Amino acid sequence: xxxxxxxxxxxxxxxxxxxxxxxxxxxxxxxxxxxxxxxxxxxxxxxxxxxxxxxxxxxxxxxxxxxxxxxxxxxxxxxxxxxxxxxxxxxxxxxxxxxxxxxxxxxxxxxxxxxxxxxxxxxxxxxxxxxxxxxxxxxxxxxxxxxxxxxxxxxxxxxxxxxxxxxxxxxxxxxxxxxxxxxxxxxxxxxxxxxxxxxxxxxxxxxxxxxxxxxxxxxxxxxxxxxxxxxxxxxxxxxxxxxxxxxxxxxxxxxxxxxxxxxxxxxxxxxxxxxxxxxxxxxxxxxxxxxxxxxxxxxxxxxxxxxx
Amino acid sequence: xxxxxxxxxxxxxxxxxxxxxxxxxxxxxxxxxxxxxxxxxxxxxxxxxxxxxxxxxxxxxxxxxxxxxxxxxxxxxxxxxxxxxxxxxxxxxxxxxxxxxxxxxxxxxxxxxxxxxxxxxxxxxxxxxxxxxxxxxxxxxxxxxxxxxxxxxxxxxxxxxxxxxxxxxxxxxxxxxxxxxxxxxxxxxxxxxxxxxxxxxxxxxxxxxxxxxxxxxxxxxxxxxxxxxxxxxxxxxxxxxxxxxxxxxxxxxxxxxxxxxxxxxxxxxxxxxxxxxxxxxxxxxxxxxxxxxxxxxxxxxxxxxxxxxxxxxxxxxxxxxxxxxxxxxxxxxxxxxxxxxxxxxx
Numbered sequence: 001x002x003x004x005x006x007x008x009x010x011x012x013x014x015x016x017x018x019x020x021x022x023x024x025x026x027x028x029x030x031x032x033x034x035x036x037x038x039x040x041x042x043x044x045x046x047x048x049x050x051x052x053x054x055x056x057x058x059x060x061x062x063x064x065x066x067x068x069x070x071x072x073x074x075x076x077x078x079x080x081x082x083x084x085x086x087x088x089x090x091x092x093x094x095x096x097x098x099x100x101x102x103x104x105x106x107x108x109x110x111x112x113x114x115x116x117x118x119x120x121x122x123x124x125x126x127x128x129x130x131x132x133x134x135x136x137x138x139x140x141x142x143x144x145x146x147x148x149x150x151x152x153x154x155x156x157x158x159x160x161x162x163x164x165x166x167x168x169x170x171x172x173x174x175x176x177x178x179x180x181x182x183x184x185x186x187x188x189x190x191x192x193x194x195x196x197x198x199x200x201x202x203x204x205x206x207x208x209x210x211x212x213x214x215x216x217x218x219x220x221x222x223x224x225x226x227x228x229x230x231x232x233x234x235x236x237x238x239x240x241x242x243x244x245x246x247x248x249x250x251x252x253x254x255x256x257x258x259x260x261x262x263x264x265x266x267x268x269x270x271x272x273x274x275x276x277x278x279x280x281x282x283x284x285x286x287x288x289x290x291x292x293x294x295x296x297x298x299x300x301x302x303x304x305x306x307x308x
Numbered sequence: 309x310x311x312x313x314x315x316x317x318x319x320x321x322x323x324x325x326x327x328x329x330x331x332x333x334x335x336x337x338x339x340x341x342x343x344x345x346x347x348x349x350x351x352x353x354x355x356x357x358x359x360x361x362x363x364x365x366x367x368x369x370x371x372x373x374x375x376x377x378x379x380x381x382x383x384x385x386x387x388x389x390x391x392x393x394x395x396x397x398x399x400x401x402x403x404x405x406x407x408x409x410x411x412x413x414x415x416x417x418x419x420x421x422x423x424x425x426x427x428x429x430x431x432x433x434x435x436x437x438x439x440x441x442x443x444x445x446x447x448x449x450x451x452x453x454x455x456x457x458x459x460x461x462x463x464x465x466x467x468x469x470x471x472x473x474x475x476x477x478x479x480x481x482x483x484x485x486x487x488x489x490x491x492x493x494x495x496x497x498x499x500x501x502x503x504x505x506x507x508x509x510x511x512x513x514x515x516x517x518x519x520x521x522x523x524x525x526x527x528x529x530x531x532x533x534x535x536x537x538x539x540x541x542x543x544x545x546x547x548x549x550x551x552x553x554x555x556x557x558x559x560x561x562x563x564x565x566x567x568x569x570x571x572x573x574x575x576x577x578x579x580x581x582x583x584x585x586x587x588x589x590x591x592x593x594x595x596x597x598x599x600x601x602x603x604x605x606x607x608x609x610x611x612x613x614x615x616x617x618x619x620x621x622x623x624x625x626x627x628x629x630x631x632x633x634x635x636x637x638x639x640x641x642x643x644x645x646x647x648x649x650x651x652x653x654x
Contacts, residue, residue, distance in 0.1 A: 006490075208398035211365050214385040215392045216412035217463065230402050303402075 001281070043289075050283035061278060062131070069279040082287050085264040089247035089291075092186040093194075093240045099187070100194040100239065101232075101280075108202035123192045131189065135256050138185040142175035142257065143196070149175070172259050181257045186247050193242035201235025202228070230303075237299050244295065248288035264288060314377060315342040316467055316499050317362055322371035323523075329355040333523035334371070339501060341466070344493050346502045346510040348646055349520030350546065355503045356395075358520075362501065363392050376466065388509060391465040393473045397456040399444035405431070405455050406440040412463040429456050430458035433492065447558050450481045451523040457492075467499045476510065486513055507547045519543045528619050535571075544569040551575075551617045553648070566650050572620040574647035577607065580638045593617070595634050605631040609641060617641060 016023040052061050053068040107119050109117055126134060141147050152161045165171040165178060172178030190199070205228060213223040251265030272281035298307070315338035324332040332354040339345045347355035356408040360366040361373060364385035373380045375388060391412070399408050407414075418426070434454035444452055453473060457601045460468055473489075474482045490513050493500045504510050510517045511531040518528045519542075527539035538544035541552050550569045559565045577595075584590040593611035605626060607619045619641065623631070 191372075206396065206398065208394045208396055209400060211363075211385070212392070212394055212398035212400075213411070214365075215363055215390075216459070217386050217415045218411075219386055222415055226414075227400060 008222065046282045049279050050286055052279040054279055059276060069283050072280055073283045078284070081262050081264055081267050084261060085248055085288075086291055088183065088186065088263070089244045091183060092190060092247045093111055093243045095183075095187050096191050096194040096243045097198075097236055098196050100191060101236070104195050104198035104202055104235075105228075107199050108205075121227070123195050126189075127192055132252065134189060134254055135185055138181070138188065139176050139256050142181045142184065144174040144176070145178065146246065172248060176257055177259050179258070182254050183256050185253045188249070190246050191245040193246065194236075194239035197238035197242070198232060198235040201232045201238075205231045233303075234305060237296075237305070241292070241296075245288065245292055314341065315339055315374070317360070318374040318377075318467065319361075321374045322358075322361065322368045322373060324354075324361060325369045331368075332361070332368070335523075335525050337518060337525065337528065339384055339467075339499060340516075342462060342499055343498050344490065344500045344502065344513055346504060346514040346517035347520060348504055348507060348510040348517050348547070350505055352509055352522075353520035354523040355505075355518075355520045357523075359392070359471055359501065359503050362467070363390055363469055364388050368378075370472075388457070389465055390462040390467045392469040392542040393453075393456050393460045393464055393471065395471040395473070395475060397444075397452045399452055399455055399459070402445055404441050404443060405436075405447070408444065408455060409458045409462055411459060416463075426462060427458075430462045431455075433460045433461070435448060449476050450485070453477060453485065457489075461492075461496065464496075465498065467501060468493075470500060470502045472503055472505070474504075482509070489513065511547070519547060519548075525596045537649065538569065538651055539567070541567060544651050548575050549618060552651075553615070553617075556611060557591075557611070557615050561591060562650070563649055564650075568650045569646050569650045570617075570643060572606070572618040574643050575617065575619045576642045577609070577619055577621060577634075578640050578642050580640050582640055582642075584640070584642050587645050588642050589645050589648055590640055591617075592638070593635050595639055598631050598635050600628045600631045606633070609639065611641065 007082055016026075019277045050069055051065050051067070052063050054060070054065045057063050103119070103123075108115050111119060143149070149158075149161065152158055161175075165174065166179065170178065170180045170183075172181070175181040175184070209227055209231070210223055214220070218226065249265050249267050251263065254263040264287060268281045268284045271277040271284065317337070317339040319335050319337040322332060322335045323330065328651040334360065335354070337358075347358060349355045353411070357366065360378075362375070363370055364380065364383060367381075375383070375390065380388065400411065405412070408429050409430050410418075413426060415425045428437065428440070431440055434456070434457050436451060436454050439451060439455075444455065447455065448618070453476075457473070470489075474485050475519050477485060486509060487498060489500070502510070502513065511534075514531055516528060516530055517534060519526045519534060521540075521542050527534055527543045530539075534543060534547050538547060542629075544550040544552065549572055551572065552567060552569050553561060554567045555565055558568055578584075580592065591611045592607040595607050596610045596616065597608035599606040600623075602623070604620055604622050607621070608616050609619055610616050
């Protein structure tokens with residue numbers, strides 16, 4: 001019998017304990033308000049803006065419903081930008097998944113706690129320094145007289161680098177002004193976002209499932225395809241959402257390392273900042289959203305979320 | 309049953325050390341084809357490690373394991389004609405029950421129609437045909453256990469390894485599954501190697517059992533041998549309960565200071581100073597404690613020199629009131645002399 005002790009804190013705790021719905025409501029109100037008003041609200045405003053139009057003479061945004069902006073968007077040049085960005089995002093995502101999976105698997109399955117801690121810090125350490133500094137260091141590393149070219153020269157492979165740079169689309173005068181260089185920098189900056197969710201997903205796959213598969217006659221490759229990969233897929237999808245959407249929206253890496261061909265992020269920046277054409281910038285931003293939506297539907301169709 | 313046919317699993321001086329921990333320490337064992345063999349012991353006694361060595365998930369530090377007469381040293385788990393029922397069932401959560409059961413067949417590229425038929429048969433065998441299209445997450449613990457069994461049996465292994473398969477089930481279900489497992493083992497005539505820490509389970513189901521202690525095997529034998537003639541004080545205590553009698557009391561009761569044991573149910577409580585038949589042993593004491601357990605009652609009787617003997621009596625005519633009234637009463641304990649057995653050293 002403790003009813004004699006009645007502090008205000010205890011009274012409040014009892015009050016809320018007896019009203020679980022109220023307690024839940026109080027906990028959920030701030031995040032829901034944030035998500036609803038700030039997040040979904042601004043997205044909705046973005047979509048609405050894309051149906052306004054910029055008057056070319058006055059430079060004023062005309063707030064009337066029109067498809068004119070979308071018509072402006074549907075030009076071959078803009079289509080090129082969207083395709084280039086989506087292809088880069090897909091390439092970065094696939095490469096990041098291929099690089100991340102073995103490391104994440106090792107961290108989740110084999111690494112001792114000490115080794116795992118070291119690897120975890122190693123994966124996260126780059127995120128502690130400025131993103132801009134890291135992208136500019138890639139510019140230096142990949143420059144014509146940079147460290148990378150020097151290494152290639154020492155290895156006697158300059159001819160190979162030149163051969164690669166001579167390729168259409170991915171090549172360029174040097175790695176620091178080529179699609180390949182952009183790709184490498186993207187891969188570097190987004191890789192942690194792929195490793196962490198895959199590691200978390202693999203962590204949740206009990207070792208006994210892998211043993212059970214081997215026990216039932218499956219060779220390691222079969223176990224990987226039928227058990228490990230399907231169960232890790234939600235993590236791969238989560239990681240790919242990061243790498244894909246971050247690449248789709250980025251404008252720093254392609255402006256520092258790319259050639260003159262634009263990515264969506266750069267186009268948005270140019271329209272919104274330089275030209276003041278907010279409706280066109282908004283319409284451009286809807287493209288990555290549509291691509292991500294289509295990607296998620298596709299992933300669900302593949303059964304990526306069945307194990308959730 | 310044991311020893312007549314060639315052993316299907318043979319341990320020859322097998323050890324498995326993890327650093328300084330001797331999880332399995334110089335174990336030699338023969339498991340005969342078609343027998344129900346239990347590995348019994350407390351947790352950490354090495355029985356599960358032995359099972360993992362047979363399955364191939366782990367490899368011995370030293371010693372040899374022969375499976376069907378062949379050295380298993382270089383055989384990975386997927387090359388061994390052995391299947392396992394895991395303690396946590398290890399069902400694949402992203403597959404249906406039927407896909408789980410048919411997994412071993414799918415791996416062997418058995419055609420789909422035959423896969424379905426044989427998976428169906430196995431689910432029939434474990435009496436769960438109606439859940440084929442469900443996911444493991446939608447099943448109860450007892451159902452998952454049966455699915456795990458069906459999945460492990462679908463490849464028709466010559467040896468089935470079971471790692472505390474009933475550990476997570478409640479008592480009633482466990483007793484029912486014991487009977488079913490035994491029936492399935494007899495019907496399919498395959499070797500079961502059954503790891504458990506539950507001595508009653510091991511006694512009830514096994515043809516033979518090995519009692520593990522600290523990585524070593526203390527005794528191998530039929531349930532009756534292990535129960536009636538425990539080789540060590542540990543076996544006497546772990547398999548069933550036992551009264552260990554040592555020192556002066558042993559000298560008084562058995563005529564020698566060597567340790568001996570007597571089972572609680574072999575001791576009769578008779579009136580103080582009641583006459584004792586010629587061949588029987590007896591000692592006087594006082595009932596200190598009474599635990600009424602429904603079908604039987606457990607008494608703790610102090611027999612002097614601080615020694616307490618546990619006595620179990622069936623409540624044939626005794627009521628709870630009678631049992632509790634006996635507390636503090638001076639009594640005489642009597643037993644047939646052959647039940648007081650010397651135990652080997654260690």
